[in-house]
Amino acid sequence: MLSKKILITLALLFLILALTGCQDPYTPVIQQPQLASAQILGYSVQQRPIELITIGTGEEKVMIIATIHGNEDAGTPLVYHLLDKLRARPDFLTGRTVLIVPLANPDGQANRTRHNASGIDLNRNFPASNRINNEVHGQQGLTEPESTLLYDLVLTHRPAHIVSIHQPLYCLDYDGPGEEIARHMGQYCSLPVKKLGSRPGSMGSFVGVEKNIPIITMELAKEDSDLTTAQLWDRYGRALLAAITYPESPY
Numbered sequence: 154m155l156s157k158k159i160l161i162t163l164a165l166l167f168l169i170l171a172l173t174g175c176q177d178p179y180t181p182v183i184q185q186p187q188l189a190s191a192q193i194l195g196y197s198v199q200q201r202p203i204e205l206i207t208i209g210t211g212e213e214k215v216m217i218i219a220t221i222h223g224n225e226d227a228g229t230p231l232v233y234h235l236l237d238k239l240r241a242r243p244d245f246l247t248g249r250t251v252l253i254v255p256l257a258n259p260d261g262q263a264n265r266t267r268h269n270a271s272g273i274d275l276n277r278n279f280p281a282s283n284r285i286n287n288e289v290h291g292q293q294g295l296t297e298p299e300s301t302l303l304y305d306l307v308l309t310h311r312p313a314h315i316v317s318i319h320q321p322l323y324c325l326d327y328d329g330p331g332e333e334i335a336r337h338m339g340q341y342c343s344l345p346v347k348k349l350g351s352r353p354g355s356m357g358s359f360v361g362v363e364k365n366i367p368i369i370t371m372e373l374a375k376e377d378s379d380l381t382t383a384q385l386w387d388r389y390g391r392a393l394l395a396a397i398t399y400p401e402s403p404y
């Protein structure tokens with residue numbers, strides 16, 4: 154009988170603790186991590202989804218595209234890590250929205266080819282006036298679903314500037330009015346700023362030269378494919394953050 158009373162008393166004590174003990178009025182408010190949303194923009198030739206990740210709600214839009222050439226895919230883990238950083242540090246997103254396409258050529262990446270599954274170089278398939286029609290660039294602009302959805306994305310959002318990540322030329326190239334942003338990014342990584350010249354039918358030619366949107370082609374090194382995500386971030390993370398916070402410093 155006595156032990157039953159003790160049990161009831163203990164149960165009541167636990168109930169009171171459960172109801173009141175968690176409400177500490179001095180608990181600091183934890184900053185809510187910034188939420189990102191993902192959507193499927195469309196599908197590749199071999200029906201792989203091409204994803205857009207949006208983070209932030211600000212007016213200025215910065216677009217980052219990785220792996221438009223399928224065998225130049227070090228940018229993909231790098232931009233996923235960038236997303237983690239932005240979620241943890243929403244202050245980088247004040248006044249900004251960052252639009253990330255982590256894998257623009259999923260068939261090329263899966264098949265270890267520069268081109269898409271139709272053998273087309275997506276970065277020569279844009280309707281720029283300098284385009285050359287042929288079997289690798291396409292017989293006209295936008296013959297491919299992957300390039301068409303990037304074209305639509307750029308014209309829908311008209312970002313303030315764009316970064317497209319490639320390998321292996323190890324430099325920061327730019328098209329259109331992108332030199333200042335390239336130099337800003339160059340302060341935060343070892344890539345030299347280098348003008349390579351606008352390639353026929355490239356995204357840079359179309360977006361930078363014809364639409365006057367600054368576009369930076371971030372050319373990583375070939376061996377960067379062998380690096381861990383932490384090593385990639387160490388080399389290039391700050392430069393990517395600098396592209397987002399431009400003209401301000403990321404730190």
Ligand SMILES: [Zn+2]
Pocket residue numbers: 222225319320
């Ligand atoms: Zn490339």
